[in-house]
Amino acid sequence: MRLRLVPDETHIDFFKARYVTFGASVVAMIASIIIWAVMGLNFGIDFRGGTTIRTQSENPVVVSEYRDALQALNLGDVSISEVFDPSFASDHHVAMIRIQAQDGQESVSAETVNQVEAALKAVEPTIKFTSVESVGPKVSGELIQTAIIAVMTALAAILFYIWLRFEWQFSIGAVAALFHDVIVTIGIFSLLQIRFDLATIAALLTIIGYSINDTVVIFDRLRENLRKYKTMPLQEVMNLSVNETLSRTIMTSGTTLLALIALLVLGGDVIRGFVFAITWGVIVGTYSSVYVAKNIVLWLGVKRDWSKPDANAGNQFANIDA
Known part of the structure; x- marks a missing residue:
């Protein structure tokens, strides 16, 4: 069938x-x-410039606590969002933190990343950084x-x-x-x-x-x-x-x-x-x-001149292989 x-x-x-x-x-x-x-x-970070940090923790992500913890660092535009996925385990909680490129720097420095990690661990001890991606504003x-x-x-x-x-x-x-x-x-x-x-x-x-x-x-x-x-x-x-x-x-x-x-x-x-x-x-x-x-x-409209002996005349490129 x-x-x-x-x-x-x-x-x-x-x-x-x-x-x-x-x-x-x-x-x-x-x-x-x-x-x-x-x-x-x-x-995304490819077009904006700056640093994207992906975090993982055993406890649920509380965006407001994360934001309050980072506010004292004066990093400028910081975006925090929780990542949901049906494949995550019950103790698998992921967040995405985006930090704008800092003045005079191509990307967020390693020292700043360490400060961010320390600030977040103060509110969530089980947090860990699974990836850190940086792109400069010129790039x-x-x-x-x-x-x-x-x-x-x-x-x-x-x-x-x-x-x-x-x-x-x-x-x-x-x-x-x-x-x-x-x-x-x-x-x-x-x-x-x-x-x-x-x-x-x-x-x-x-x-x-x-x-x-x-x-x-x-x-x-x-x-x-x-x-x-x-x-x-x-x-x-x-x-x-x-x-x-x-x-x-x-x-x-x-x-x-x-x-x-x-x-x-x-x-x-x-x-x-x-x-x-x-x-x-x-x-x-x-x-x-x-x-x-x-x-x-x-x-x-399409030209339909069928008086020509060859139907392909005037359309000599029609048989080019796709």
């Missing part, structure tokens, strides 16, 4: 409410930008610039590739969908104040790759059907193409999400931000492949 998540033939009209779906995507992007501007991102600024360049370069390269492989309308639709995915993901991180660090940038690049893969699969089928059904309206050809690739899309996204959800639940807090970004990206990327990329291609 063969597992079938969807029937062999489906006739779903994905473009019946295209104005609603595309409008919702535009609203989500605008809302994400506003949230990003107002609330900002919860930058963090360079990392932000490099991260932006990495994302923009990836989008530009994809724009050029899709333009060669298909037509310019397809490249604009694909890159618009990728911008949608990235901006909405950043908006979610800003809204929920999830830590945004280098691992998140890696997740964004992974989302871009996953989303464009799904988009190209549907574009390939669309191009084949445009040649096969020369007189069928473009919207109907698009619906047919999405329906024909629906089983593949659901199987790919579904199996990917199974692994990601397992990591999200059992992987621990260290990789939770990274896994959450990819999980969200798989969902929103699958959505945007149909309701953003295809809507834009539909509105821009």
Whole structure:
């Protein structure tokens, strides 16, 4: 027997409410930008500069006592948060302490770290530091610039590739969908104040790759059907193409999400931000492949000149291997 998540033939009209779906995507992007501007991102130590200390104790973490103990050290901006994880034992209590870079120093000095440890042990004798990570403010600024360049370069390269492989309308639709995915993901991180660090940038690049893969699969089928059904309206050809690739899309996204959800639940807090970004990206990327990329291609239209002897004429790069 063969597992079938969807029937062999489906006739779903994905473009019946295209104005609603595309409008919702535009609203989500605008809302994400506003949230990003107002609330900002919860930058990790990679982008802010300073020191992150991960602690572990046998007794429950009392954030107010930790904060009072450190207040006398005059360390400036200090963020203390308790870390929850279902895999922790009953006597396994973890906290994350972030200390801003001190004036004139690239990071918090070893002496300051010792003072922090002594102050915390005064209120929690069983506490111990399991990790101490430091990044200087100059390095963090360079990392932000490099991260932006990495994302923009990836989008530009994809724009050029899709333009060669298909037509310019397809490249604009694909890159618009990728911008949608990235901006909405950043908006979610800003809204929920999830830590945004280098691992998140890696997740964004992974989302871009996953989303464009799904988009190209549907574009390939669309191009084949445009040649096969020369007189069928473009919207109907698009619906047919999405329906024909629906089983593949659901199987790919579904199996990917199974692994990601397992990591999200059992992987621990260290990789939770990274896994959450990819999980969200798989969902929103699958959505945007149909309701953003295809809507834009539909509105821009596709040149269908079938009077040429060779259907590939004018599209000589179409057979470049993906």
